[in-house]
Amino acid sequence: MPAQETLPIFPLNTVLFPGGILPLKIFEQRYLDMTTICLRYNRPFGVCLIKEGNEVGVPAAPEPVGCTAAITEWDMQQLGVLHLKTEGVQRFRILNRQVAKNGLISAEVEMLAADQQTLLSPELRVCATVLKLVMEKMGMEHFPSPLKLDDATWVSYRLAEVLPLKLAAKQEILEIDDPVTRLQVIRKFLVQQGLLS
Secondary structure, eight states, rough: OOOOOEEEEEEEOOOOHHOOOOOOHHHHHHHHHHHHHHHHTTTEEEEEEEESSSSSSSOOOOOOEEEEEEEEEEEETTTTTEEEEEEEEEEEEEEEEEEETSSOEEEEEEOOOOOOOBBBOOHHHHHHHHHHHHHHHHGGGGSSSSSTTHHHHHHHHHHHHHHHOOOOHHHHHHHHOOOOHHHHHHHHHHHHHTOOO
């Protein structure tokens, strides 16, 4: 039986992948409350792409598959605005969700199994080459260490983050369970964009 737990859900106009770095600026009271609890008990929260609605105001409907975010750094330079640095940890699927009076969504979730390390096949090694070029251009500080350029899981998630894919396509990639399939989808995109032959 997959592990089930209850998570506060933060719907955003972004897709977080395991191992990804996500800086956040928190100012809505419901999310300040959520962050306080997560920091106090050293617990993650769930980040889901918004399916319907907006980031601010009325609670948005989240996509069913998201990624847990662990807070790695926080700072409050001005009262009521919290700056967080978070890192994606594990994918999950929402089983059911409730909205509290303050608008915070909490969900019973099923944790999805983490990918096993999968070495890149010769046909997919070119994806790691593309990623390395992107990393050199963007700066290594934007990428979590250790670098795992020979691992299909790590390469697929990092490419999905940096490529100019539509959010719906990033969501589809997040939902793929097999790292090799995930990387094949990304390779197809690179070919379509003329970045690979």
